[in-house]
Amino acid sequence: MSAAAQCEFFLLRYVPDAVKGEFINLGVVLVQSNGSGPLFADVRFTSDWERIRSFDPYADVEMLKSLEADVRRRLRISPQQWTDLRGQIERSFANAVQLAEPQGCLSDSPAQALDEVAHTYLESRPRVPEAARPGARRAVLASIKDAFVQAGVWQLMVHNIAVRDYVSISDPLKIDCGYENGRVRMFHALALEESAASAKSLAFSFPELRAALQSRRNKPAELTAICSAAEAEDADHFSMAGDILRKSEIRLATTADLAMLAAEARKDLRL
Numbered sequence: 001m002s003a004a005a006q007c008e009f010f011l012l013r014y015v016p017d018a019v020k021g022e023f024i025n026l027g028v029v030l031v032q033s034n035g036s037g038p039l040f041a042d043v044r045f046t047s048d049w050e051r052i053r054s055f056d057p058y059a060d061v062e063m064l065k066s067l068e069a070d071v072r073r074r075l076r077i078s079p080q081q082w083t084d085l086r087g088q089i090e091r092s093f094a095n096a097v098q099l100a101e102p103q104g105c106l107s108d109s110p111a112q113a114l115d116e117v118a119h120t121y122l123e124s125r126p127r128v129p130e131a132a133r134p135g136a137r138r139a140v141l142a143s144i145k146d147a148f149v150q151a152g153v154w155q156l157m158v159h160n161i162a163v164r165d166y167v168s169i170s171d172p173l174k175i176d177c178g179y180e181n182g183r184v185r186m187f188h189a190l191a192l193e194e195s196a197a198s199a200k201s202l203a204f205s206f207p208e209l210r211a212a213l214q215s216r217r218n219k220p221a222e223l224t225a226i227c228s229a230a231e232a233e234d235a236d237h238f239s240m241a242g243d244i245l246r247k248s249e250i251r252l253a254t255t256a257d258l259a260m261l262a263a264e265a266r267k268d269l270r271l
Contacts, residue, residue, distance in 0.1 A: 005108065009113075010029045013025055014059070016058070062172035148265060180219065186222070206248050209221065210223075
């Protein structure tokens, strides 16, 4: 019988609102080491994404799935990459994904130990927030479309702009709509009521997209994030989202500004 190996596992926590500090376990990384470098390293994320959506209806699940795929790919190339990955995860996701303190365990099968830890920490269902409204972002997007349709410009715009078509990483984000007129102007609906995670995801993706558009098309790019006018009345959420977006030079507007934005689009497109 083989001797039990010393392992460490690290829980990855999804923290959509840094102010509230509430979290849900998203995944786990288990690393085995015998003193001469890691011998085993792998990751498991939750397979029940409804757990995440019920905790945060506005969670960017595609972004979180891409994180799992990237971590797994890099660990399989070289388990030693985990040391660097730990810092990159926490820096890249603006604390929306955090690592808990490592916990030790002994096992003669690290892969089995990882499955057991994942079963223990990733399968319990959270309480559904009472105020959750999963359709909030869709409602804002519908308002954006209505405003641009009435202005006669919606059909001239590009929709679902895939960030992955421009940047070097496999970013799942799609910007809702935009147009060109010597510059690239883009618009994206946000729902801020339950968390600022959607703003963090946008702030993470836009700088590289903007740089790529400048490099490829020699055109400056700008992005306006739009939330509902009702959400803007919550000063704490609106201010926090504005601070996050402003650092990436993203403008934050509300549905009350849509008539003005649509009129600007008509002028830009010479209608």
